[in-house]
Amino acid sequence: MRFKKKDLVRLYRNLVRARKFDQAAIRLLGEGKFTSFFHAAYGGEAPGVGGTTFLRQDDYIYAHHRGHGIPHAAGKGADLFSFMAEHCGKITGSCKGITGFHACDPEYGMLGAGGTIGSAFPVSVGWGLAAQKAGKGQVAVCFFGDSSAGRGTMHEGMNMAANWRLPVVWVCENNGMGQFVPIKDAYPLEDIASMAAAYGMPGVVVDGQDVVAVAEAVMAAVERARKGKGPSLVECKCLRFRPHVEGAPDWVHAEVRPAEEIERLKKRDPVTLYRKKLLKQGILTEKELEKIDGEIDAEVQEMERFCETGAYPDPSILQNALYAD
Amino acid sequence: MASMNMGMAVNNALALEMERDPNVFLLGEDVGLPGGVLGVTAGLQARFGEKRVLDTPISESAIIGAAVGAAACGLRPVAELMFVDFIGVCLDQLFNQAAKMRYMFGGKAKIPMVLRTCCGAGIGAAAQHSQSLEAWFMHIPGLKVVMPSTPYDAKGLLISAIRDDNPVVFLENKVLYQIEGEVPDEPYTIPIGEADIKREGGDVTMVATGQMVMRALAVAEKMAGEGVSVEVLDPRSLSPLDEEAILKSVKKTHRLVIVHEEVKFAGSGAEIAATVAEKAFDYLDAPVLRVAAPFCPVPFSSKLEAEFVPSEEKITGAVKTVMEG
Numbered sequence: 001m002r003f004k005k006k007d008l009v010r011l012y013r014n015l016v017r018a019r020k021f022d023q024a025a026i027r028l029l030g031e032g033k034f035t036s037f038f039h040a041a042y043g044g045e046a047p048g049v050g051g052t053t054f055l056r057q058d059d060y061i062y063a064h065h066r067g068h069g070i071p072h073a074a075g076k077g078a079d080l081f082s083f084m085a086e087h088c089g090k091i092t093g094s095c096k097g098i099t100g101f102h103a104c105d106p107e108y109g110m111l112g113a114g115g116t117i118g119s120a121f122p123v124s125v126g127w128g129l130a131a132q133k134a135g136k137g138q139v140a141v142c143f144f145g146d147s148s149a150g151r152g153t154m155h156e157g158m159n160m161a162a163n164w165r166l167p168v169v170w171v172c173e174n175n176g177m178g179q180f181v182p183i184k185d186a187y188p189l190e191d192i193a194s195m196a197a198a199y200g201m202p203g204v205v206v207d208g209q210d211v212v213a214v215a216e217a218v219m220a221a222v223e224r225a226r227k228g229k230g231p232s233l234v235e236c237k238c239l240r241f242r243p244h245v246e247g248a249p250d251w252v253h254a255e256v257r258p259a260e261e262i263e264r265l266k267k268r269d270p271v272t273l274y275r276k277k278l279l280k281q282g283i284l285t286e287k288e289l290e291k292i293d294g295e296i297d298a299e300v301q302e303m304e305r306f307c308e309t310g311a312y313p314d315p316s317i318l319q320n321a322l323y324a325d
Numbered sequence: 326m327a328s329m330n331m332g333m334a335v336n337n338a339l340a341l342e343m344e345r346d347p348n349v350f351l352l353g354e355d356v357g358l359p360g361g362v363l364g365v366t367a368g369l370q371a372r373f374g375e376k377r378v379l380d381t382p383i384s385e386s387a388i389i390g391a392a393v394g395a396a397a398c399g400l401r402p403v404a405e406l407m408f409v410d411f412i413g414v415c416l417d418q419l420f421n422q423a424a425k426m427r428y429m430f431g432g433k434a435k436i437p438m439v440l441r442t443c444c445g446a447g448i449g450a451a452a453q454h455s456q457s458l459e460a461w462f463m464h465i466p467g468l469k470v471v472m473p474s475t476p477y478d479a480k481g482l483l484i485s486a487i488r489d490d491n492p493v494v495f496l497e498n499k500v501l502y503q504i505e506g507e508v509p510d511e512p513y514t515i516p517i518g519e520a521d522i523k524r525e526g527g528d529v530t531m532v533a534t535g536q537m538v539m540r541a542l543a544v545a546e547k548m549a550g551e552g553v554s555v556e557v558l559d560p561r562s563l564s565p566l567d568e569e570a571i572l573k574s575v576k577k578t579h580r581l582v583i584v585h586e587e588v589k590f591a592g593s594g595a596e597i598a599a600t601v602a603e604k605a606f607d608y609l610d611a612p613v614l615r616v617a618a619p620f621c622p623v624p625f626s627s628k629l630e631a632e633f634v635p636s637e638e639k640i641t642g643a644v645k646t647v648m649e650g
Contacts, residue, residue, distance in 0.1 A: 098431050123393050125390060126402075323467070
């Protein structure tokens with residue numbers, strides 16, 4: 001897909017929203033207002049944003065656990081306020097405070113968030129089946145981390161989707177690290193994308209720090225899927241600047257990742273890289289970029305007020321949502 | 326009205342619902358032209374086509390997960406798990422996804438799916454193809470657990486399960502595939518959560534499930550000749566459990582024997598006995614007795630298997646004991 005200026009601006013806005021809401025989440029957790037865990041997306045926002053910004057509202061996405069789906073929700077246009085309030089355990093949360101860090105937004109096709117890593121693959125097959133049957137050209141985009149590729153569910157899901165030529169796009173966010181063990185120590189292959197060959201589908205590797213490159217690769221796969229040509233796998237080589245989970249040391253095996261290494265990685269900050277690109281290409285001026293940044297800062301402040309003022313759910317709702325009538 | 330076995334009744338229910346609702350579809354291993362390993366879905370693919378009856382590879386996680394995802398998008402999948410014993414390889418998709426999705430999303434999702442599977446000993450299928458795991462499913466909030474004992478009940482309950490907006494585990498006892506009964510031709514429903522009194526009596530309540538209902542009825546007939554009037558109650562669904570019907574019967578007879586094919590320890594009978602102890606203790610004239618399988622895997626050799634499955638002799642013994650109590 002060819003991106004017009006307005007597309008590139010939208011991509012910037014979503015990337016900055018992902019960054020600033022993720023940063024806000026880190027802060028809110030520190031202040032005790034986020035009562036859940038938080039697995040920050042910081043440094044790895046581009047795959048979630050680039051992979052969702054140009055999808056249709058009725059496309060399905062399964063968010064990855066980094067940022068708990070903030071980048072994906074930001075790109076898809078889902079309501080980030082209720083998403084954040086959900087993390088505060090408030091009734092104003094998207095799931096009434098019942099689920100916390102596995103938030104959903106069915107209106108925007110966010111119908112799943114799996115605490116059991118790898119549970120996304122089979123469910124995405126089901127979305128693909130429903131999309132294929134509906135015949136409206138919808139796709140299901142399943143984001144997953146490098147470590148999820150170790151689950152047998154990936155094999156089952158990818159095989160089934162490929163065999164039935166389902167409109168599913170698999171997007172691997174490979175930040176090089178499992179929880180504490182580097183991916184190079186967990187897989188014999190350099191690229192997760194090469195596993196695509198086993199299912200007779202295209203597998204490509206893109207620079208996951210380059211939000212435009214991600215968007216191009218994912219949308220090429222999406223267009224292919226919309227045409228009924230079946231699934232593809234896009235692997236985004238990305239980074240994370242924070243530990244696996246906030247509040248814990250950033251272990252690499254039994255050693256803490258050195259601060260200098262993080263500083264080195266930050267030279268490839270996806271937001272900085274994209275800003276430079278937009279300036280260099282004359283798409284946006286410094287002033288225009290700052291204006292967008294300021295608007296999102298204001299949105300974050302408003303979000304915090306929204307989270308703050310929401311009530312906690314009444315215990316009487318405890319079993320309300322369990323069964324449909 | 327026609328005479329048919331439980332497998333044919335299930336097949337009939339599936340065909341009627343697929344005819345009525347284009348959103349109903351089947352998926353599972355060999356469910357197409359072969360009709361599944363025990364032939365239950367025979368003829369349905371030929372009649373409804375490959376898009377409505379999907380043959381899958383051996384991928385139980387993807388089968389159940391695909392059903393979950395498709396159900397979340399508004400379809401009504403009926404997934405077949407070849408034997409209940411295989412649930413161990415795919416349980417995450419059932420208990421973390423199917424059962425919890427609606428609750429976790431604050432009621433924003435519906436998962437109208439059925440997982441059909443066969444259970445029970447008696448055909449020499451040994452430890453990994455003969456289990457009765459009702460209690461496993463009962464223990465999971467968000468699921469409904471249905472277990473018919475007659476072809477008539479199987480048809481009405483399965484139609485209800487397919488029309489239900491919640492995930493339903495439908496347990497078919499494989500010995501009952503060979504027992505015929507009268508089944509009306511037209512579609513009808515039996516409410517899930519409503520027990521059925523299979524034989525009225527005044528001296529002892531016998532709560533029995535699946536294949537054990539047949540044995541309970543044979544014992545009741547025999548005991549009638551000895552002047553003991555046994556009421557046989559089939560809960561038909563274990564979750565929700567028709568507590569009211571069980572309590573009503575016990576308050577009338579003052580004696581309770583529970584018969585099931587699961588192992589006795591922490592089986593469904595423990596829940597039923599505890600409920601009666603909590604809510605009708607003062608009505609009991611004798612301790613509640615359970616007749617159930619011993620605490621071991623299902624053995625192979627026909628002599629051992631016959632010892633494992635509760636026999637009419639053991640059930641009779643329990644009835645006599647409570648009558649003395």
